[in-house]
Amino acid sequence: MSPRPEAPARTRRHLLTAAAVLFVLGLTVWSANGIGVSLVELFSNLGRMGRLIDDSFPPAWSFWPRLIKPLLETLQIAIIGTIFGSILALPLAILAARTVSPSRPLYWLNRNIMNVLRTMPDLFWAMLFASAVGFGPFAGALALTVFTVAVVSKLTSESIESIDMKLTEAVRASGGNWLETVFFSVLPQALPQYVSYVLYALELNVRASTVLGLVGAGGIGMVLNTQRTTFQYDRVTMIVLFVFLVVMLIEQLSAAARRRLV
Amino acid sequence: MSATIVARRPGMPRSLWLGLTLLILLVWSFSGLEIDGGRVAALPKTMARMFGLFFPPDVEYGRQSVVPAILESIQIAWFGTLVGAALSLPLGLLASANLFPRATRLVKPLLAAVRAVPELLLAIYFVPVVGLGAFAGTLAIGLHSIGTLGKLTADVVESMDQRPIEAVAASGGGALSVLRFAVLPQVLPEIVALWLFRFEISLRASAVLGVVGAGGIGGVLLNTLRYREFARAGAVVVLTVIVVLAIDAVSGSIRERLVRE
Amino acid sequence: MAGSPAIRFRQASVVYPSGVRGLDRLDLDIPHGDLVVIVGLSGAGKSTMLRAVNGLVTITGGDVEVEGRSVRSSRGKALRELRAGAGMIFQDYRIVRRLSVLQNVLVGRVARVPTWRQLIGMWPKEDVELAFDSLDRVGLVDRAYVKAGQLSGGQQQRVGIARALAQKPSVILADEPVASLDPVTSRRVMEDLRRINQDLGITTLVNLHFLDLAKEYAERIIGLSQGRLVFDGAGGDVTEGDFAEIYGRHMTADDVLEAQVAL
Numbered sequence: 001m002s003p004r005p006e007a008p009a010r011t012r013r014h015l016l017t018a019a020a021v022l023f024v025l026g027l028t029v030w031s032a033n034g035i036g037v038s039l040v041e042l043f044s045n046l047g048r049m050g051r052l053i054d055d056s057f058p059p060a061w062s063f064w065p066r067l068i069k070p071l072l073e074t075l076q077i078a079i080i081g082t083i084f085g086s087i088l089a090l091p092l093a094i095l096a097a098r099t100v101s102p103s104r105p106l107y108w109l110n111r112n113i114m115n116v117l118r119t120m121p122d123l124f125w126a127m128l129f130a131s132a133v134g135f136g137p138f139a140g141a142l143a144l145t146v147f148t149v150a151v152v153s154k155l156t157s158e159s160i161e162s163i164d165m166k167l168t169e170a171v172r173a174s175g176g177n178w179l180e181t182v183f184f185s186v187l188p189q190a191l192p193q194y195v196s197y198v199l200y201a202l203e204l205n206v207r208a209s210t211v212l213g214l215v216g217a218g219g220i221g222m223v224l225n226t227q228r229t230t231f232q233y234d235r236v237t238m239i240v241l242f243v244f245l246v247v248m249l250i251e252q253l254s255a256a257a258r259r260r261l262v
Numbered sequence: 263m264s265a266t267i268v269a270r271r272p273g274m275p276r277s278l279w280l281g282l283t284l285l286i287l288l289v290w291s292f293s294g295l296e297i298d299g300g301r302v303a304a305l306p307k308t309m310a311r312m313f314g315l316f317f318p319p320d321v322e323y324g325r326q327s328v329v330p331a332i333l334e335s336i337q338i339a340w341f342g343t344l345v346g347a348a349l350s351l352p353l354g355l356l357a358s359a360n361l362f363p364r365a366t367r368l369v370k371p372l373l374a375a376v377r378a379v380p381e382l383l384l385a386i387y388f389v390p391v392v393g394l395g396a397f398a399g400t401l402a403i404g405l406h407s408i409g410t411l412g413k414l415t416a417d418v419v420e421s422m423d424q425r426p427i428e429a430v431a432a433s434g435g436g437a438l439s440v441l442r443f444a445v446l447p448q449v450l451p452e453i454v455a456l457w458l459f460r461f462e463i464s465l466r467a468s469a470v471l472g473v474v475g476a477g478g479i480g481g482v483l484l485n486t487l488r489y490r491e492f493a494r495a496g497a498v499v500v501l502t503v504i505v506v507l508a509i510d511a512v513s514g515s516i517r518e519r520l521v522r523e
Numbered sequence: 524m525a526g527s528p529a530i531r532f533r534q535a536s537v538v539y540p541s542g543v544r545g546l547d548r549l550d551l552d553i554p555h556g557d558l559v560v561i562v563g564l565s566g567a568g569k570s571t572m573l574r575a576v577n578g579l580v581t582i583t584g585g586d587v588e589v590e591g592r593s594v595r596s597s598r599g600k601a602l603r604e605l606r607a608g609a610g611m612i613f614q615d616y617r618i619v620r621r622l623s624v625l626q627n628v629l630v631g632r633v634a635r636v637p638t639w640r641q642l643i644g645m646w647p648k649e650d651v652e653l654a655f656d657s658l659d660r661v662g663l664v665d666r667a668y669v670k671a672g673q674l675s676g677g678q679q680q681r682v683g684i685a686r687a688l689a690q691k692p693s694v695i696l697a698d699e700p701v702a703s704l705d706p707v708t709s710r711r712v713m714e715d716l717r718r719i720n721q722d723l724g725i726t727t728l729v730n731l732h733f734l735d736l737a738k739e740y741a742e743r744i745i746g747l748s749q750g751r752l753v754f755d756g757a758g759g760d761v762t763e764g765d766f767a768e769i770y771g772r773h774m775t776a777d778d779v780l781e782a783q784v785a786l
Contacts, residue, residue, distance in 0.1 A: 005665050031338075034396065035396040042401075045393075076292075080291045119466075121467070124502070128312070228386055240379070426618065430630055432579060433631050447621045448621060
């Protein structure tokens, strides 16, 4: 009979596991404390939940005619944000692609700025723009433009980095300068992916645009905010249902378009 | 690769249509939004002025009011994600077509419906029930996390190597043994990585919940901007960016380690 | 025990939900301690035959008896009990790459150890000892704590064999155990199976495609075609003519392991 091997010294791994568990536990207790999580509160408020449901249902069906215009405004914000953001994202994506970028410092700078832009939630941008240019859809469109630039340029630059560089070499070998390689090799190869990212951004933007109004940046969210603060939850529910329907519809359309592209 | 280039048709009627559609959508959108050239032209100056006012940020205010609010956002994101993750695991397994071919037909649409409502809208419903504050936000993050994590969990389970399931069953193992030895060891690292990824997203979501009174940093930013206290708003923006960047970096490196075999 | 054979097929039939007939009224007795090789084209029902023994496929007609117990009427706990007595070895190993070799072998004990102990990984000492013994038989004791995914294909298959052994089975069912392995490793695995069969007296059923391997290792060869028994004879007696009958064609280089070496 062969000798049994010693179980590997797992003290280090055990210590690491124990430390991780403690960390997670500590973070959780700290969070629960800070939030004031209490199941008692949750369940003792079930009565209020019943009242809320009473207030919210049935939805105020007759409210819908007043939702059409704000909803169209929402879509307009999403469309402008998507189109302008995507146009700006393309050159930035090329600069942010390691394999294609013409200059190292430019690549580095661009990458880091984009990383910082992405840390800010879309609604933060909406608040900032609403404060700078005033309440209304213009602020919302600007917020979504920045958001789109950050998302689309990141994804597109990754696609560009994974394209077939042999073709690019070929264009360069036949005497093409940097701009020509970009136009005749890089862009044609990355374009289908880019378009699908733009559609993806459109889906995100339609979703995001519905809540921009909560901070005064236009669209149906502004109506929502009014009804919410005056506790007309039957109207809130009507708005939520309406938004839900339109978001689903646009996502289905966009998803179908993306499937045909890729 | 070369095939796609050869296959591209001359004339490109499709891109022409696409361009035309885009143009019409753009014109329609512009006409609706009272955007005039003057405002657009003034934009760089307006933004520069505002960002100029952000600096130097109000450090004292940052220490006293911003940091606690950001910590609250982290607490909301962490606890909400954790509770959502714990509940999403059994639901995600039930939603996996390969493990539960019958339950999946019920659970999957349920998860999709939960997922379709953004955290902010959920919070609008939780605030009247549990009152203003972080608890409402936590419930919103938790509920939404169940929807997203449940679906992603099912995706991971459905794409794992199915074959060990039969091996454990052939050894006489029951459903729990199959779960313990054929399913969880294969999927758990990926699923925990998803939880961390979801925490990163939850943090961004919880940062804005304050605009409907559900706790965290969002309400602070809204108020400082409303009263045009730009140095204070600057403190909010700078600290939020730093904290989110740091958490993304830590969480990202842990995720990378987890999924490496 | 002397009364009933180790395995008895009684008019056993398997029709899959898709309508495909996997096994067609098979009648067969397999005595204790035999090493039986089943040959046939792919789709002839070899896999179905093995899976009918431990109930991994649903028997739709007749029955299979293992140690006198009916497979068809076994459900729930009785079925798990029956499976625990039959160790199975798979063509594609079916081990979990992220678990250690030892943990993979311990899977062979799932039917014998309380579930709560499995869930928290508190295996009884004697079960761990048994897992080590099983690893010893396939010469992998020194790899016990290595992640199974780091082993070579041949080693992974031997982990699969150790897992089956850890069940302390009365029957071993090996479903194309060497189909994914190179010729040298194939022989090594077949040697292991034969040694286990001889040392422990475990009744062993092996599906094989290679005819020369079948002849070399089998005490008895069963030929299947379209789910029916078309040949049943001692390993040494088979002729090329018999194979032609089973396969419905003459032998080719594809059917011989030695020829694979030459290729």
